Amino acid sequence: xxxxxxxxxPFDEAGRVDAGALERxxxxxxxxxxxxxxxxxTTAEAAMLDEAEKAVVxxxxxxxxxxxxxxxxxxxxxxxxxxxxxxxAQLDADAALVSVPSYVRPSQDGVVAHFEALxxxxxxPLVVYNIPYRTGLALTADTVRRIAAIDGVVGFKHxxxxxxxxxxxxxxxxxxxxxxxVFAPALLALGAEGAIAASAHLATxxxxxxxxxxxxxxxxxxARLAAALxxxxxxxxxxxxxxxxxxxxxxxxxxxxxxxxxxxxxxxLRALAASGDTRDRTYALIGETG
Numbered sequence: 001x002x003x004x005x006x007x008x009x010p011f012d013e014a015g016r017v018d019a020g021a022l023e024r025x026x027x028x029x030x031x032x033x034x035x036x037x038x039x040x041x042t043t044a045e046a047a048m049l050d051e052a053e054k055a056v057v058x059x060x061x062x063x064x065x066x067x068x069x070x071x072x073x074x075x076x077x078x079x080x081x082x083x084x085x086x087x088x089a090q091l092d093a094d095a096a097l098v099s100v101p102s103y104v105r106p107s108q109d110g111v112v113a114h115f116e117a118l119x120x121x122x123x124x125p126l127v128v129y130n131i132p133y134r135t136g137l138a139l140t141a142d143t144v145r146r147i148a149a150i151d152g153v154v155g156f157k158h159x160x161x162x163x164x165x166x167x168x169x170x171x172x173x174x175x176x177x178x179x180x181x182v183f184a185p186a187l188l189a190l191g192a193e194g195a196i197a198a199s200a201h202l203a204t205x206x207x208x209x210x211x212x213x214x215x216x217x218x219x220x221x222x223a224r225l226a227a228a229l230x231x232x233x234x235x236x237x238x239x240x241x242x243x244x245x246x247x248x249x250x251x252x253x254x255x256x257x258x259x260x261x262x263x264x265x266x267x268x269l270r271a272l273a274a275s276g277d278t279r280d281r282t283y284a285l286i287g288e289t290g
Contacts, residue, residue, distance in 0.1 A: 002035030002194045003207045004073065004177070006043040006097075008235045009057055010248040017053045019060050021248050025201075026064040028247065032204025035194065036071030037061055038097055042134075043198040043235045046075055048254035062093065073097050073127060073196075079104055081114050085121035095125045097157060097196070102135040108143045112150075119152030126152055127196075131159040131179065141166040148174040157196045163187060181226035185210060185219030199226040201238050203275045221275040228264070228271040236260040237268050244269070 007029070010021035026037055039061035040046040040054055049057065058074060065072035076091055077084040077098035088096055101114055119126055128147055132138040138160070139147075147153055159179030160167060163186055170176060171190045178184035178195035188195060188211055200207040203225060210218055229237045236253050240260040243251035251259055260268075 001211075003033075003200050003204075003211050004036040004038055004071065004194065004196045005029050005034050005200045005204070006038035006041035006075075006196055006198050007061060008198075008201065008239055008242070008248070009044045009046075009049065009053075010239075010242075010250070011252050011254075012249050015252065015254075017049070017056055018249055019056050022057065022060050023064060025242070025247055026061055027068070029201060029204055030064065030068040030070055032200075033208040034070065034200065034204060036073060036094070037065055038073040038075065038196060039093075040075035041097060041196075041198075042075070043238070044075065045235070045254055045257065048257075058093075065094075071095070077118065081117050085118055088118055088122035088124070088126075091122065091124050093124050095127050095154060096122060097127045097129055099129040099131065100135045100137055100139065102137070105137050108140055111137070111139065111143060112146050115147050115153060116150055119150050122152060125154040127155045127157055127177070128153060129157045129159070129179065131157070133159075133161050141170055144170055144174060155193060158187070158192070163190070181230060182223050184226065185214075185223050189214045189216075189219065197226070198234060198238055199229050202229070202241060202272055203277045206275055206277070218276070221271075225268070225271040225275045228268040231264045231267060232260050233257055237264050240265045241268050241272065 010018045012018040039057050062072050072093045073095045074093040076087050076096040079101045100111060130139050155175040155177055157179040158176045163183055171192055175193045178187035178192050181197045181199040184195040184197050194211055231237055236257055237260040240251045242248045
């Protein structure tokens with residue numbers, strides 16, 4: 001339960017993975033009281049990292065989680081069931097975050113069979129990432145229930161682009177973690193297990209408080225912050241804010257992503273201040289950014 005943060009991957013000014021910056025950032029987020037960290041999620045730009053870089057990220061985040069007693073989740077899997085099963089069989093973590101297969105658009109039965117095969121092969125429990133606007137495939141409520149019944153599936157990152165009728169029904173039946181940051185406060189209020197929220201890189205303590213004691217005003221402020229942070233493709237705006245705060249060495253992302261523009265950065269800093277974040281340096285930068 002609680003807030004889990006899918007960490008960005010910091011790059012140095014030469015464009016290389018900065019393991020030291022990643023370790024410091026992981027400890028800072030841990031200081032905010034989160035329940036766990038996620039390595040190699042979408043926010044980590046995992047698709048643009050090579051295998052050696054992924055190994056550095058896994059080792060760094062895993063070490064911090066062990067030191068701090070946090071739940072350690074790794075993004076893994078893929079469209080090819082056999083290849084995903086082989087990867088999961090070798091994974092060393094507390095859980096794997098595994099997306100619904102993208103692009104090929106299997107049937108609902110095919111998706112269930114995919115996760116049955118992965119659960120049998122995996123060395124760790126699975127958190128199923130249901131994000132139809134990235135995968136091109138929407139799961140029915142019945143399919144979610146069938147996957148939830150698979151031995152080895154321990155939860156769902158639920159990111160369906162809103163809170164629909166199926167979401168309301170499922171939140172009390174299966175272990176859902178809010179995966180759309182803008183809707184996370186509302187889903188937490190409905191009784192979600194927690195959230196896997198990139199926005200919780202910032203105002204971390206506020207997100208943790210919201211998961212424990214729902215406050216509508218605080219929820220609205222964090223939803224507005226999330227909207228500002230996702231105004232451009234993730235994680236560009238989050239990296240821009242972390243950079244101006246001095247928490248990572250560069251705001252750079254890898255192509256085909258582009259760095260965030262100054263208007264988006266300014267909007268995010270103002271939303272961060274409105275959320276009640278206590279970092280003095282953030283407030284000082286608001287006027288400079290515009």
